[in-house]
Amino acid sequence: MSNVSSFHPHFFLLMGIPGLEASHRLLSIFFCIMYVLGLAANSILIFVISANESLHQPMYFFLVTLAAGDLILSSTTVPKTLSIFWFNAHQISFIGCMIQIFFIHFVSLTESGLLMAMAYDRYIAICYHLAYHTKLTMSYVRMAIVLLTTRSFMVVSPMFLLLWRLPYQHSNVIGHTYCEQMSMAQLATASILVNIIYGMVVLVFTAVIDLVLIGWSYISIIKAIMRLTTLEARYKSSSTLISHVCVLLLLYVPSFFSFIAYRVPLNHIPPHVHIIVANLYVLIPPMLNPIIYGVRTKEIQQKVVKMFTWKLNDPQSVLFKQKVSVQIFTN
Numbered sequence: 528m529s530n531v532s533s534f535h536p537h538f539f540l541l542m543g544i545p546g547l548e549a550s551h552r553l554l555s556i557f558f559c560i561m562y563v564l565g566l567a568a569n570s571i572l573i574f575v576i577s578a579n580e581s582l583h584q585p586m587y588f589f590l591v592t593l594a595a596g597d598l599i600l601s602s603t604t605v606p607k608t609l610s611i612f613w614f615n616a617h618q619i620s621f622i623g624c625m626i627q628i629f630f631i632h633f634v635s636l637t638e639s640g641l642l643m644a645m646a647y648d649r650y651i652a653i654c655y656h657l658a659y660h661t662k663l664t665m666s667y668v669r670m671a672i673v674l675l676t677t678r679s680f681m682v683v684s685p686m687f688l689l690l691w692r693l694p695y696q697h698s699n700v701i702g703h704t705y706c707e708q709m710s711m712a713q714l715a716t717a718s719i720l721v722n723i724i725y726g727m728v729v730l731v732f733t734a735v736i737d738l739v740l741i742g743w744s745y746i747s748i749i750k751a752i753m754r755l756t757t758l759e760a761r762y763k764s765s766s767t768l769i770s771h772v773c774v775l776l777l778l779y780v781p782s783f784f785s786f787i788a789y790r791v792p793l794n795h796i797p798p799h800v801h802i803i804v805a806n807l808y809v810l811i812p813p814m815l816n817p818i819i820y821g822v823r824t825k826e827i828q829q830k831v832v833k834m835f836t837w838k839l840n841d842p843q844s845v846l847f848k849q850k851v852s853v854q855i856f857t858n
Contacts, residue, residue, distance in 0.1 A: 534694030539624050539711070540617045541607070545702045546799045555612035558810060562605045565813035569594040572817040575830045582826060585668040586652075589645050590820055592672055593638060597813035600634040603627055604809045608704040624706035625687065631809070632683045632708065635782060636733055638812075640675035642775060643737040644668075645820075646744035649771075654751045682729055689722050703802055705809075707785070730786060738779060745772070770819045777815065781808035 543551055572594045576582045604627060610616040619627075652659050686708060693715035703710045708726065712719045745768060752765060781804045788801045821827050 534696055535621050536695050536699040538618045538620050538699065539706065539714075540700045541611055541619055541704060541706070542617065542700060542702050543608075543611045543704055544799045544802045546797065547803075551612040555609055558605060558612070558806065559609060561810040561814050562601055562609075565597060565601050565810065565817075568817040568821075569597050569813060571831065572821045572827070575827060575834060579830050582830065583665070585663045585665060586645070586648050587827075588665065588668045588672075589641055589648065590817075593641050593645075593820065594817055596634045596638050596641070597816055599630055600638075601809050601813045603630045603634075604705040604806075608806065611704060619706065624701075624711060625690065627706040628690065628708050628711065629683060629687050631705075632686060633679045636679040636682055636729075637675055638778065639734050639737045640678065641672075642778065643740050643744075644671050644675065646741040646771075650744040650747055653748050678733070682733060686722075686725060686729070689725060693717055693719065693722075702798060704806055707805065726786070734779065734782070738775075741775065774812065774816060774819050777812050778808075781805065 544554070547554070573591050576587045576591050607616075607619065607627070648663060651662050655662065690708065690712060693712065694717055695714050696716045698714055701710050701714065708722070712722045748768060752768070785801065785805050785808070788796060
């Protein structure tokens, strides 16, 4: 390992978004707003579900895990991106780059599996609602999450080691806002064929299979919706289904786009388009997931409203407002 590490640079230079250097400050405003909204929304969702025992149910346990993954995904990448835009802090250590790559892929694969498990949850809830509580117990959910995270770790670890074994003796400049597996591998001075093949195998046997199972679940749900007697029930179920499909598109389309862009020559696509899409992948899903999966859920809506209403009606808060009003009136 010491011989291998001697071929590693001490640091890489992340160049941001090549071709849009003049727009870095403007882009940082939008990135920062989306990042803060994602942090706040996911943190509130985790707090509300954790603090209310009535929400300690399988679906909400999946939501908490998804929210935690979103926090890790965005916090692993966005702060470094903002530091590049604001302070020209382009340098990142070799280990820091490897850590970014590990968590990006680990969280992405875990969330893909979570969305599959959540689609199955909705399938049982709608198609076999009478057997829902017997089929989906908390022990089943915990086991599913353990298996999904174990799968992600077992899949990502070889990817991590395949990158570590490569020598990087020429350029250490990465034309990106954060470290990504293929953007780093392309700097190696050795063959990366094994990395490319392993990446394709991982895509097929994880994300593609997850997506197929999700599609099967939603097709079954659509068939069940069409059998509903009232238009109101059909509309409610359809609107929820459409919002879930939007989340899937936001997760899978950018990731597949990045995968193809690195492995298939797409000379007509400017590099900055690829990098912006890659940034939206770590910004938009973490911002929208808690809204679509959480706030749109009636039980969570009620708990969130109750929490903020309690804060507004808290005696200490009311007393503080009265003191401020008296002081303003006196002045």
